[in-house]
Amino acid sequence: MDARLPAVPEDPKVCAMLLCDHAHRDPSTGKFSLLGIFDRIHAKTFPATHGPFAIYLNLTNMHGAYNLAVQVLRADDESKVGETRAAQALTVRDPLSRVEMALHLPGGLPLAKAGGYVFRLTANDRPLQDLVCSIFGPSSGPEA
Numbered sequence: 001m002d003a004r005l006p007a008v009p010e011d012p013k014v015c016a017m018l019l020c021d022h023a024h025r026d027p028s029t030g031k032f033s034l035l036g037i038f039d040r041i042h043a044k045t046f047p048a049t050h051g052p053f054a055i056y057l058n059l060t061n062m063h064g065a066y067n068l069a070v071q072v073l074r075a076d077d078e079s080k081v082g083e084t085r086a087a088q089a090l091t092v093r094d095p096l097s098r099v100e101m102a103l104h105l106p107g108g109l110p111l112a113k114a115g116g117y118v119f120r121l122t123a124n125d126r127p128l129q130d131l132v133c134s135i136f137g138p139s140s141g142p143e144a
Contacts, residue, residue, distance in 0.1 A: 009064025014129040015098065016058035017121060023054035023102035032056065032100055040134040043111050051108025055084070055119060059099045062092035066123045070103055075116030075132060082109060111135055 021036030034056055041050045055070050067089050072082040084103045092099060109117070114137040121129045 009066065009124070010061060010095070011126060011128055012059040012066065012099075012123055013061040014057070014121065015060055016056065017119070017129055017131050018056045019053060019119065019131065019133060020056055021053050023056045023104075025100075025102070032102070038133070039131075040136060041109075041111070042136045043114070044138060046111060046113050046137055048111045049108040050111060052104060052106045053108070054102045054104050055121075056102050057100065057121065060097065061095050062090075062097070062099055063095040065089050065091045067125070068101075068103070069122050069125075071120045071122065072105075072109060073118045073120060074112075075118050078118070081112075081117065082107075113137070 018034060018037050019039065020034040021038070022034070024033045024035070025031070026033070036053075043050070057068070067086065069083060069085040071080060073080055082105060084105050086101065086103060090099065090101075111117075114135050117133045117135055119131040119133065120127055121131075
């Protein structure tokens with residue numbers, strides 16, 4: 001079997017993509033602990049900022065070099081609100097392996113108004129997965 005990396009790697013498969021308050025990787029076991037998993041945010045007023053928080057990723061089907069990023073877009077017009085990127089390119093040689101990581105939004109997420117926000121995972125600038133987070137204001141949605 002040829003161990004060389006492909007010139008254009010296949011797109012990874014997303015096994016999990018979760019928003020959480022904190023993603024901690026135990027240095028001795030390598031296991032992740034996720035605290036405060038969420039898919040909606042309740043803001044008391046607008047504009048607001050939520051965070052800081054993390055985006056946990058579990059990926060497979062990777063063989064090659066990957067630059068991973070998560071873009072944050074408003075769902076209604078896909079205007080860009082923010083972005084976070086892996087600190088360096090990730091090189092994986094075994095497509096059957098699982099890659100776990102967390103990307104962080106250390107400054108938090110600026111929220112201008114209620115509505116949907118899309119977290120778009122990209123690998124080498126190619127979209128892989130969208131995750132929608134609903135933002136509710138004081139009079140715009142269900143109580144938590």
